[in-house]
Amino acid sequence: MSYEYIKFGKEEREFRQKIEEISGENIFSCYQCGKCSAGCMFSDKMDRTVNQQILRIQLGQKEKVLSANTHWVCASCLTCSVRCPRDIDVAAIMEAIREYTLREEPEKIKISELPKKVLEKLPNIALVANFRKKTG
Amino acid sequence: MVQYSYFPGCNLKTNAKGFEETAIAVSKKLNVELVEIPNWNCCGTVHTMTSDNIMKRIAPVRVLSRSKKHIETLEESPNQVVTLCSMCNSTLKIVSKEVSDNQDTLDKINYQLEDDELTYENDIEVKHFLEILRDSVGYEGISKKVVKPLKGLKVSPYYGCMLLHPEEAKIDDEEMPDVLESLVESLGAELVMSPLFKYCCGSYHIVDQENIVSSQVEKIVEAATRRGANALVVACPLCSYNIDQQQKAMAKESAGFKPIPIFYFTQLMALAMGEPVKINHFKEHFINPEPLLKELGLIGRKKTK
Numbered sequence: 107m108s109y110e111y112i113k114f115g116k117e118e119r120e121f122r123q124k125i126e127e128i129s130g131e132n133i134f135s136c137y138q139c140g141k142c143s144a145g146c147m148f149s150d151k152m153d154r155t156v157n158q159q160i161l162r163i164q165l166g167q168k169e170k171v172l173s174a175n176t177h178w179v180c181a182s183c184l185t186c187s188v189r190c191p192r193d194i195d196v197a198a199i200m201e202a203i204r205e206y207t208l209r210e211e212p213e214k215i216k217i218s219e220l221p222k223k224v225l226e227k228l229p230n231i232a233l234v235a236n237f238r239k240k241t242g
Numbered sequence: 243m244v245q246y247s248y249f250p251g252c253n254l255k256t257n258a259k260g261f262e263e264t265a266i267a268v269s270k271k272l273n274v275e276l277v278e279i280p281n282w283n284c285c286g287t288v289h290t291m292t293s294d295n296i297m298k299r300i301a302p303v304r305v306l307s308r309s310k311k312h313i314e315t316l317e318e319s320p321n322q323v324v325t326l327c328s329m330c331n332s333t334l335k336i337v338s339k340e341v342s343d344n345q346d347t348l349d350k351i352n353y354q355l356e357d358d359e360l361t362y363e364n365d366i367e368v369k370h371f372l373e374i375l376r377d378s379v380g381y382e383g384i385s386k387k388v389v390k391p392l393k394g395l396k397v398s399p400y401y402g403c404m405l406l407h408p409e410e411a412k413i414d415d416e417e418m419p420d421v422l423e424s425l426v427e428s429l430g431a432e433l434v435m436s437p438l439f440k441y442c443c444g445s446y447h448i449v450d451q452e453n454i455v456s457s458q459v460e461k462i463v464e465a466a467t468r469r470g471a472n473a474l475v476v477a478c479p480l481c482s483y484n485i486d487q488q489q490k491a492m493a494k495e496s497a498g499f500k501p502i503p504i505f506y507f508t509q510l511m512a513l514a515m516g517e518p519v520k521i522n523h524f525k526e527h528f529i530n531p532e533p534l535l536k537e538l539g540l541i542g543r544k545k546t547k
């Protein structure tokens with residue numbers, strides 16, 4: 107059994123507040139039932155599930171939250187948001203983690219590096235949606 | 243003829259021409275006219291879920307205000323803007339709800355629209371074409387126009403996410419919808435229910451994480467074909483592209499994989515109502531539906547362009 111010391115100070119609080127501010131959601135509303143992760147059809151590709159991400163935000167563990175791939179695997183399908191028993195817009199929290207990162211480093215995807223062939227064959231809505239989600 | 247202000251969105255002019263042309267054709271038969279907004283812009287495709295980003299909300303509000311101006315020039319037009327693409331539908335509906343709840347946001351956006359001599363006052367309703375078919379035309383009215391029932395076509399409805407999520411944008415019950423089901427039945431096709439009717443296709447990840455999309459599509463198609471479906475019906479150009487194109491790639495990789503064609507709901511309507519085949523633009527599909535349709539005797543033997 108290993109233990110993890112939990113620090114809960116100003117930095118932690120500020121990170122949590124920032125995510126709350128961007129998403130407009132109260133992170134402490136979440137009681138960790140796990141329904142969001144159970145219904146998320148991408149959970150198997152996430153290195154931390156959606157409710158685990160939310161727990162980390164409650165604890166203000168910025169590095170752990172940002173280093174997970176969860177919010178980049180999330181496809182904004184909004185299934186979690188319509189199902190959460192606490193009425194939390196869970197997808198908006200995933201969006202807030204993306205935005206938090208993009209406001210520091212605005213290019214998760216480098217548009218100029220995409221091959222011309224990809225740009226030409228893909229539907230406009232795929233490109234516009236992708237760039238709206240992955241660039242700042 | 244009732245005239246609706248129609249917002250096509252970008253894809254109906256590029257990858258999904260068959261969606262638009264069949265929709266316009268069948269709506270005429272049903273006494274509905276979709277009149278395109280003369281100077282529309284992209285709605286932004288996905289709605290921003292941030293609480294503080296006004297910029298990403300300007301494009302969809304601009305669409306609404308242009309549509310309002312357009313409605314004033316139409317005759318006998320309900321105060322509604324109609325979309326075909328389910329992503330446009332959801333983006334426009336959400337923003338319209340947001341600005342009606344928040345005057346401050348609307349004022350800020352209107353300030354940005356001033357240069358175009360536009361303002362938006364929250365005074366129109368956004369409707370998906372499926373809602374018009376269900377609520378204003380009615381399935382019975384649709385059945386009456388069917389000249390060639392789609393016998394032999396076993397169609398599984400695939401809603402994707404954006405027709406049913408979120409609360410502000412859904413056109414039907416989010417866990418038990420029946421609008422596509424009823425439509426398919428009113429066209430004389432056989433209905434095949436799949437539990438993965440709203441299992442996300444992977445959406446915009448197609449640009450840079452294709453593996454996510456392919457594993458989703460594999461499950462969606464498998465769930466439908468296992469239950470006997472020989473076709474899928476969709477309402478979203480991105481679902482359609484993802485499923486169609488990934489199936490082609492999968493068929494190439496494994497000989498055992500049996501792809502099934504994807505139809506927009508308006509294409510099925512056009513076929514059943516005896517519209518010319520060419521307005522479907524089947525040549526642009528990755529999995530060509532024509533062999534199946536010929537086999538079932540739903541289109542003639544003549545080669546269609």
Ligand code: SF4
Pocket residue numbers: 135136137138139140141142143157160189190191192193194196
């Ligand atoms: S469904 Fe809602 S309450 Fe349950 S773990 Fe997810 S966010 Fe928390």
Ligand code: SF4
Pocket residue numbers: 142145146147148156179180181182183184185186187196197200
């Ligand atoms: S919105 Fe994102 S996190 Fe929520 S269910 Fe969909 S993919 Fe999963």
